[in-house]
Amino acid sequence: MGKVRLVAIATGCVLSWGGMPIREAASDQQATFRTRTDVVSVNVSVKQGRQPVGNLTAGDFALTDNGVEQTVDALSLERVPIDLTLLIAGYEGTRHPDAYFRALTSASSVRRSLLPRDRLRLVSAESEVRGALLGNEESLLARALNVEEHVGVSISVVDGLFYAMAWPVEPDRRHLVVAFTGGLDRYSVLDRETLPRLAAHSDGVLHVVLGNVAYSQAPLRIEWETNQAILSEAARRTGGTVRTATDALKDLTTIIEDYRTSYVLQFTPRGTPAPGWHELRVRVTRPGRFDVRARQGYEVRRE
Numbered sequence: 001m002g003k004v005r006l007v008a009i010a011t012g013c014v015l016s017w018g019g020m021p022i023r024e025a026a027s028d029q030q031a032t033f034r035t036r037t038d039v040v041s042v043n044v045s046v047k048q049g050r051q052p053v054g055n056l057t058a059g060d061f062a063l064t065d066n067g068v069e070q071t072v073d074a075l076s077l078e079r080v081p082i083d084l085t086l087l088i089a090g091y092e093g094t095r096h097p098d099a100y101f102r103a104l105t106s107a108s109s110v111r112r113s114l115l116p117r118d119r120l121r122l123v124s125a126e127s128e129v130r131g132a133l134l135g136n137e138e139s140l141l142a143r144a145l146n147v148e149e150h151v152g153v154s155i156s157v158v159d160g161l162f163y164a165m166a167w168p169v170e171p172d173r174r175h176l177v178v179a180f181t182g183g184l185d186r187y188s189v190l191d192r193e194t195l196p197r198l199a200a201h202s203d204g205v206l207h208v209v210l211g212n213v214a215y216s217q218a219p220l221r222i223e224w225e226t227n228q229a230i231l232s233e234a235a236r237r238t239g240g241t242v243r244t245a246t247d248a249l250k251d252l253t254t255i256i257e258d259y260r261t262s263y264v265l266q267f268t269p270r271g272t273p274a275p276g277w278h279e280l281r282v283r284v285t286r287p288g289r290f291d292v293r294a295r296q297g298y299e300v301r302r303e
Contacts (some may be wrong), residue, residue, distance in 0.1 A: 039073075040065075040269060043174060043205050043239055044282050045262040045293040052261040053290065061265060064281045066272045074266040080119035080174050084257065085204070086110070086252075087164045087179040089125040089157040110251060113256045121167070125160020126186055131167075157181050157227070158188035158195050161234070164241045167200035175204035178252060178261050180245070182211040183224045183231070192230050197235035206240040207255045208232070209248075239293045275300040
């Protein structure tokens with residue numbers, strides 16, 4: 001499995017391949033995520049109550065880019081293949097983690113939730129951040145989920161999430177990041193406060209599954225609650241959610257099914273200045289009450 005080290009800077013971070021530990025010196029380079037200035041894709045989840053709404057057309061959506069109304073040029077549902085990234089980032093404080101993760105210890109059990117054109121990627125975030133696309137390498141997933149190897153080790157949740165969300169997404173695919181974590185972070189280079197901003201600039205949709213923690217000491221409990229709030233904000237900015245762990249495979253399947261029933265809206269920005277940050281707003285124009293989750297914006301880089 002490939003290793004990566006992250007270099008911390010004031011405004012972001014950069015990735016570099018190698019086997020060195022994750023902590024490094026500061027750099028003047030700035031993190032960049034892929035952007036497309038000709039066509040922008042926005043993943044949108046629409047529900048009434050807990051039920052997804054699956055009969056909407058492009059004309060049922062109103063979308064603004066920096067306050068300017070845009071025309072939705074294309075809409076797709078369920079037909080865009082998924083790149084699924086599983087992030088495993090620490091089990092410390094999780095009750096009975098071996099039982100919770102047992103169902104995920106083979107790639108075949110995870111792949112039953114995926115379609116033939118979908119791809120599976122694993123990121124492990126400890127004292128090093130490692131990532132790899134998986135074929136049928138079940139031993140890699142089993143080892144990454146081996147609780148005995150992970151309890152008590154250094155945890156790099158923020159660095160791991162940055163690496164997961166910075167994965168380049170091909171134009172005809174979409175990226176779902178599911179992070180399984182106990183919530184504590186002991187070793188990340190990046191400040192946790194930067195995570196929501198970094199998440200807002202990525203192309204992935206982040207869902208977080210938090211372990212059932214049991215922190216009796218106040219300092220650890222406060223630390224966990226602070227991290228939970230930051231993870232929740234990061235997920236919200238991508239159009240994702242945070243949930244408490246129940247059953248690993250069921251949690252993952254529910255997230256994938258929800259994501260697969262979401263819409264992908266595409267539009268060509270018109271009447272809105274670039275480069276810079278573009279704030280997106282999406283709503284459903286049909287009568288009724290809808291719960292709409294969508295990414296909050298995208299960045300156009302200066303050339």
